[in-house]
Amino acid sequence: MKKLLTLFVTITCFALISCAQTVFPLYTDSIPNSRQVPDEEHSDTDQRGIQRISNVSRPTLTIYLPPADKATGAAVIVIPGGGYRILAASHEGSDVAKRFNEMGVAAFVLKYRLPSDVTMINKEIGPVQDAQRAIQLVREKAREWGVDKNRVGIIGFSAGGHLASTAGTHFNHAYIDVGKKVNLRPDFMILIYPVISFADSITHMGSRENLLGKDPSAEKKMAYSNELQVNKKTPPTYLVHAENDSAVKVQNMLLFATALQKNKVPFDFYLYEKGGHGFGMNNPTSDVKWMDLVQEWMGKSGWLK
Structure with missing residues (x-):
């Protein structure tokens, strides 16, 4: 009986690890750049089953590991969008993680802090601190989670694409306290209808205002216009956008692609004719599944090895 119980527990634990939806606090000690305030996080789900989380001040990483027999060793940190105001946690988060698991890729959904003068000392660096910490944490626990620390990528949607591209272009500057030998550079990036530029003419104004305030300096706008931060060490990138996106203009993606090409960084892209903004994995106007192209x-x- 005792052996059967042990076997049951072992199988159950393995099943839990395989579906792998363990939630880790991003920081084991105090959260950097944070004020001591009550946790006012709120989550709601609409009629379409889309979950939105607001007022995030306690960042976490939710772990989705593929079955051991399918695991490739690759890993992706998933960054939902939401204009730096909310997090679109399901169709740009957990649903995407499950699809990566089908590909044999370990996925880690980042619930990052949303910029706020109430919860942070410097709200503009809070999200990128969390993105860098997620990269650091996945590499620290690579062996435990069956991940190759040299195949850790990042995917971001909309404002999450801005955060992902910030992590992919600002990696030489550590926004968190790390050792000298810590690698904060994602090995590859996947950017889906991303906010890239903070230039007045093409930016998504809501994302820029939420991160930098209503009247940022020219220097700040340039620093966070990630098409201007691309260099030869920028990670290989896959880009997806729709031409008729009225929320985040397609010029954001095109400018980033042009900068990658200029710096001879490998990239590929898929451009939908229609689809607008925020379609997640499934653009209802097309039979093309961009996740298949990403795979x-x-x-x-x-x-994928």
Whole structure:
């Protein structure tokens, strides 16, 4: 009986690890750049089943590990969008993580702090601190989670694409306290209808205002216009956008692609004619599944072994 119970517990634990939805606090000690305030996080789900989380001040990483027999060793940190105001936690978060698991990729959904003068000392660096900490944490626990620390990528949607591209272009500046040898550079990036530029003419104004305030300096706008931060060490990138996106203009993606090309950084992209903004994994105007294209790109690029 005792052996059967032990076997049951072992199988149950393995099943839990396989579906892998363990939630880790992003920081084990105090949260950097944070004020001591009550936790006022709120989550709601609409009629379509889309979950939105607001007032995030306690960042976490939710772990989705693929079955051991499918695991490739690749990992992706998933960053939902929401204009730096809310997090679109399901169709740009957990649903995406499960699809990566089907590909044999470990996925880690980042619930990052939303910019707030109430909860943070300097709200503009809070999200990128959390993105860098997520990269650091996944590499620290790579062996435990069956991940190759040299195949850790990042995917971001909309404002989450801005955060992902910030992590992918600002990695030489540590916004968190790390050792000298810590690698904060994502190995690859996937940017879906991303906010890239903070230039007045093409930015998503809500994202910029939520991160930098209503009247940021020219220097701040340039620093967070990530098409201006691309260099030869920027990670290989896959981009997706719709031409008729009226929320985040397609010029954001095109400017980033142009900068990648200029710096001879490998990239690929898929441009939908229609679809607007915020369609997640499934653009209802097209039969093309961009996640299938991402899987093909990751395979050709050597991230899936």
